[in-house]
Amino acid sequence: MSVDLYQLTAPVFVHNLKNLSAILKKAAKSAKARGIEPAVLLNGRLAPDMFPLLRQVQIVTDNAKGCCSRLTGAEAPVFEDGDADFAQLNQRINDTIKFIKGLKKHQFPDNADDAIEMRVPIGVLHFNCEEYVKGWAFPNFYFHLTTAYNILRHNGVEIGKADFLGMVPGMTATGKIAKMMGLPQAKKKSKVAKKTKVARKGKNKTVKQAAKKTARK
Amino acid sequence: MSVDLYQLTAPVFVHNLKNLSAILKKAAKSAKARGIEPAVLLNGRLAPDMFPLLRQVQIVTDNAKGCCSRLTGAEAPVFEDGDADFAQLNQRINDTIKFIKGLKKHQFPDNADDAIEMRVPIGVLHFNCEEYVKGWAFPNFYFHLTTAYNILRHNGVEIGKADFLGMVPGMTATGKIAKMMGLPQAKKKSKVAKKTKVARKGKNKTVKQAAKKTARK
Numbered sequence: 001m002s003v004d005l006y007q008l009t010a011p012v013f014v015h016n017l018k019n020l021s022a023i024l025k026k027a028a029k030s031a032k033a034r035g036i037e038p039a040v041l042l043n044g045r046l047a048p049d050m051f052p053l054l055r056q057v058q059i060v061t062d063n064a065k066g067c068c069s070r071l072t073g074a075e076a077p078v079f080e081d082g083d084a085d086f087a088q089l090n091q092r093i094n095d096t097i098k099f100i101k102g103l104k105k106h107q108f109p110d111n112a113d114d115a116i117e118m119r120v121p122i123g124v125l126h127f128n129c130e131e132y133v134k135g136w137a138f139p140n141f142y143f144h145l146t147t148a149y150n151i152l153r154h155n156g157v158e159i160g161k162a163d164f165l166g167m168v169p170g171m172t173a174t175g176k177i178a179k180m181m182g183l184p185q186a187k188k189k190s191k192v193a194k195k196t197k198v199a200r201k202g203k204n205k206t207v208k209q210a211a212k213k214t215a216r217k
Numbered sequence: 218m219s220v221d222l223y224q225l226t227a228p229v230f231v232h233n234l235k236n237l238s239a240i241l242k243k244a245a246k247s248a249k250a251r252g253i254e255p256a257v258l259l260n261g262r263l264a265p266d267m268f269p270l271l272r273q274v275q276i277v278t279d280n281a282k283g284c285c286s287r288l289t290g291a292e293a294p295v296f297e298d299g300d301a302d303f304a305q306l307n308q309r310i311n312d313t314i315k316f317i318k319g320l321k322k323h324q325f326p327d328n329a330d331d332a333i334e335m336r337v338p339i340g341v342l343h344f345n346c347e348e349y350v351k352g353w354a355f356p357n358f359y360f361h362l363t364t365a366y367n368i369l370r371h372n373g374v375e376i377g378k379a380d381f382l383g384m385v386p387g388m389t390a391t392g393k394i395a396k397m398m399g400l401p402q403a404k405k406k407s408k409v410a411k412k413t414k415v416a417r418k419g420k421n422k423t424v425k426q427a428a429k430k431t432a433r434k
Contacts, residue, residue, distance in 0.1 A: 001328045002219030003347050012351050046263065047370045111218045123392020126403040130220050131387030134229050139382055142359030149360075150367050153264045165356055170348030175340020186343040 005071055005129055006108040009137070010100050011169065013064035016145055017100075019166035020060060021093045023149060023159055028086040030157045038086055044151045055081075056148040057089045061096040063144060067137035068100050070116055071129060072107040222288055222346055223325040226354070227317050228386065230281035233362055234317075236383035237277060238310045240366060240376055245303040247374045255303055261368045272298075273365040274306045278313040280361060284354035285317050287333055288346060289324040 031038045042054040051059070058081055069076035077099050079092050112130035127136065149164055162181070172178070172186035248255045259271040268276070275298055286293035294316050296309050329347035344353065366381055379398070389395070389403035 001330060002221040003225060003329050003351075004219040007347070008220060008225075008351070015352065016356070046367050047373070050370055112220050113218060120394055122397065123390055123394030124403070125394065125400075126389045126391070127385070127387055130224070131385065134220075134225070135232065135385035135388065136382070138355065139233070139359065142356065143363050143366075143378075143381060146360050146363035147367060150263050150364055153267060154371075156264070161360075164360060165353070168344070168348065168352035170344055171352065172343045173340055174343070177337055177340030177342065180339065183342075186341070 004105070004108070004110075005112055005133065006103075006105040009067055009071065009108075009133055010103060013068065013141070014097050014100055015166060015169060016141070017061070017064060017093050017097050019164060020057065020145060020148065021090050022166070023152065023163050024057065024086055024090055024093075026159055026163065027152050027157045034156075041152065041155055041157070042085070042089075044155050046147065046151060046154060050147070053148055053151045054084060054089070056144045056151065058084075058092065059144045060141060060148060061092050063137060063141040065096050065099055067133065067141070068103055070118065070132070071109060072103055074099075074103055074107060221322070221325070221327075222329055222350065223320075223322040226284055226288065226325075226350055227320060230285065230358070231314050231317055232383060232386060233358070234278070234281060234310050234314050236381060237274065237362060237365065238307050239383070240369065240380050241274065241303055241307055241310075243376055243380065244369050244374045247369075251373075258369065258372055258374070259302070259306075261372050263364065263368060263371060267364070270365055270368045271301060271306070273361045273368065275301075275309065276361045277358060277365060278309050280354060280358040282313050282316055284350065284358070285320055287335065287349070288326060289320055291316075291320055291324060 027041055028038060030036075031041050043052045045052045058079070061079065065076040068074070077095055079095070084092070109129050113128040116127050116129050116132045118125040118127075118132075118136075125136075146164075149159065152159060167183075171183060173181065173183040174186045177183070178185050244258055245255060247253075248258050260269045262269045275296070278296065282293040285291070294312055296312070301309070326346050330345040333344050333346050333349045335342040335344075335349075335353075342353075363381075366376065369376060384400075388400060390398065390400040391403045394400070395402050
């Protein structure tokens with residue numbers, strides 16, 4: 001069983017947009033607690049010729065709705081790109097989530113190699129759906145999502161990698177980390193191990209690597 | 218046809234690692250041209266408690282090889298995490314690419330819902346392969362990739378979105394943009410349009426949206 005275009009995109013965008021929304025709420029609180037005008041954070045940038053936080057967030061929503069709209073042919077909501085406060089950005093994120101959640105699996109192409117096109121002012125870009133998602137939609141989406149996060153970190157907002165990743169869908173844990181991260185306990189180890197073993201029949205030996213500590217980095 | 222785990226991961230990591238390598242070469246040139254010690258860029262960070270460029274790049278390679286190793290069970294190369302110059306970082310990226318390119322499609326699980334586990338010092342994280350790639354491997358990979366890029370932009374290195382995206386695999390174009398971006402010309406429009414039409418039979422009307430200009434942002 002492979003990953004279909006719906007599963008590959010819609011729930012991923014929704015999950016990350018929810019994380020972004022929670023991050024922006026923390027940013028608004030941080031501004032208030034530190035006596036900083038929200039506009040200072042919203043206009044923060046990492047370089048003079050990079051977009052400020054405000055625009056990064058707007059583009060993140062555009063990337064998500066644009067991708068789902070192109071894949072399904074469904075008309076995406078249109079948002080004004082002017083000035084906005086934190087509440088308005090969160091509303092835009094919520095509206096994007098609502099649009100994506102309203103799409104049904106059957107609206108997405110069955111074939112990942114179906115053609116897709118993206119019109120730009122001076123021409124048309126052509127891809128197949130798979131290459132579009134992997135080489136255009138995801139890199140752009142994560143680029144602006146991470147840059148929004150980085151602008152806030154650069155401005156002293158106390159957020160960390162856990163905020164960026166959110167509660168990873170389907171992730172469970174065993175050991176101390178389960179309690180520490182508030183994760184659901186994995187099923188009995190023996191069952192999971194058995195499933196893993198079956199899954200890897202004929203594959204190379206599983207390498208169990210210790211994950212690097214990258215919290216808040 | 219859906220996207221299998223091999224196609225979803227291996228070529229995506231290779232493509233983005235090549236882009237990162239090209240970006241680091243530009244950074245090294247920029248440092249030289251501006252009379253800046255390379256170590257200044259390599260130790261640049263966006264916040265005091267975030268990792269510097271050097272470590273971001275190391276983590277990007279760890280994310281890529283770690284994901285492919287976990288999915289296939291193949292043993293990944295081990296890299297030293299100490300100090301490094303630009304040439305050594307590029308060597309590490311090249312070694313990671315070599316490892317991933319050496320993996321065969323049949324080594325990856327056929328079923329995206331096969332169980333996978335990641336050992337950390339205080340426990341084990343459990344996912345199925347699909348959720349692991351979508352909710353852990355990709356967000357982490359793109360996070361550190363984008364942060365590496367952002368550190369360089371923050372330090373005045375002249376790179377742009379085109380460097381980050383690279384030459385998107387499978388992307389072609391029609392119109393002025395093809396020449397401007399040095400892209401392959403798309404097949405005759407009629408053929409592409411026909412394919413698109415067939416693909417979208419029974420779907421909603423295609424919405425052709427103008428892409429936002431996000432170059433160098």
